[in-house]
Amino acid sequence: MNPMRIVARRGVFAVVLAASVIYLTGCASMTRMSTRYKPLHPSNNQSVDFTVNATDGDGISQARLYVYEYALSVVNGMQTATKRNNGTWGLVKTWNFPSNPTSINETHALTGFPASTFLTFLFRVTDKKGNSKQEEWSFAAGDWPFGNNPIPLWGNGAPAERIDVCFVADRTDYATARNMLPDLEALIFDGYHINNGVKMGKKYWQFYYSPQRGFISDFDASPRTMDIPSSVQNSTIIDHAAVIHTTVKRDWASGGNFGTEPTNIGTAAHESGHAAFKLMDEYSGGGHNTSSDPHHNNYNSKSNCESYNTSNGWPAADCQNIEGSWWRPEPSSLTCIMLNDGDAAMPDFERTCINRISWFYSQLETP
Numbered sequence: 001m002n003p004m005r006i007v008a009r010r011g012v013f014a015v016v017l018a019a020s021v022i023y024l025t026g027c028a029s030m031t032r033m034s035t036r037y038k039p040l041h042p043s044n045n046q047s048v049d050f051t052v053n054a055t056d057g058d059g060i061s062q063a064r065l066y067v068y069e070y071a072l073s074v075v076n077g078m079q080t081a082t083k084r085n086n087g088t089w090g091l092v093k094t095w096n097f098p099s100n101p102t103s104i105n106e107t108h109a110l111t112g113f114p115a116s117t118f119l120t121f122l123f124r125v126t127d128k129k130g131n132s133k134q135e136e137w138s139f140a141a142g143d144w145p146f147g148n149n150p151i152p153l154w155g156n157g158a159p160a161e162r163i164d165v166c167f168v169a170d171r172t173d174y175a176t177a178r179n180m181l182p183d184l185e186a187l188i189f190d191g192y193h194i195n196n197g198v199k200m201g202k203k204y205w206q207f208y209y210s211p212q213r214g215f216i217s218d219f220d221a222s223p224r225t226m227d228i229p230s231s232v233q234n235s236t237i238i239d240h241a242a243v244i245h246t247t248v249k250r251d252w253a254s255g256g257n258f259g260t261e262p263t264n265i266g267t268a269a270h271e272s273g274h275a276a277f278k279l280m281d282e283y284s285g286g287g288h289n290t291s292s293d294p295h296h297n298n299y300n301s302k303s304n305c306e307s308y309n310t311s312n313g314w315p316a317a318d319c320q321n322i323e324g325s326w327w328r329p330e331p332s333s334l335t336c337i338m339l340n341d342g343d344a345a346m347p348d349f350e351r352t353c354i355n356r357i358s359w360f361y362s363q364l365e366t367p
């Protein structure tokens with residue numbers, strides 16, 4: 001094979017990627033991987049489990065875990081993370097798979113980290129053909145030195161280029177904010193991360209929790225109240241907050257913030273669909289609005305809805321009346337999560353919403 005041609009093709013491919021954000025999924029020879037750690041925000045010197053889950057049709061030959069330990073402090077008035085002297089820095093574990101399994105699920109525990117730690121971990125998985133894929137995430141460990149500021153649980157980039165979600169413990173259900181953390185593991189890793197719209201842009205989702213608790217009432221309560229701590233409400237990095245409660249309530253949203261039970265993963269993804277992507281409800285009795293952004297899932301006339309579908313290659317006849325003058329371009333037979341949030345199940349975002357989500361992600365990072 002002519003190496004010059006490979007270089008040229010890779011160059012073209014890179015340009016296409018930058019121009020339109022292409023998501024590669026479903027190819028048998030690609031490594032698919034997910035990573036996680038536990039417990040969330042480990043306390044001082046508490047052992048931490050790092051886990052990688054990967055599949056690759058070509059067979060997997062190796063996995064490696066790298067950990068980078070930073071110390072958090074205030075330097076010249078700035079909250080700063082600096083490499084910790086004598087801290088963990090680099091490769092900590094290698095798994096070799098001479099039988100080249102098509103799937104792996106490995107965990108490595110590290111003894112704990114002191115107060116004021118910020119950790120980055122990186123898993124790199126290499127397939128039998130020598131192709132590698134990696135995931136890199138960061139989180140706080142040990143006592144948090146920055147007061148009531150939201151504590152990073154899962155992130156990898158500049159907040160301006162990410163969707164930053166802060167969880168707030170409902171004070172009626174959790175004696176401390178930290179008591180909520182075990183419930184968040186499933187909500188993040190087995191909730192948000194299994195949603196199709198989140199998965200296609202997983203790197204864009206960052207999660208935090210508030211050291212201070214809050215409160216959300218039932219929708220039908222009088223007065224109807226939501227209390228988001230000011231350090232979250234006024235945060236320059238948080239895009240929306242979710243009050244986590246275990247008492248069963250009729251949930252609602254206001255100002256981009258919402259409440260949910262941690263087990264209602266579909267509710268959380270639906271509400272984040274409103275808050276992050278400005279998608280609207282596709283059911284009667286929900287909130288309806290249209291938008292000047294491309295690909296919205298509510299139209300205020302049948303003809304506008306039909307022209308959207310026609311211009312996107314979908315049947316005009318798919319448009320259905322929601323209520324009053326409001327129309328949805330994707331039919332109820334598709335059962336989008338914006339039509340029915342699924343509560344503890346996780347319905348997919350469907351075609352119109354997926355297009356909106358793709359567009360939204362493409363706006364987050366400017367080349």
Ligand SMILES: [Zn+2]
Pocket residue numbers: 270271274280281286287
């Ligand atoms: Zn809704």
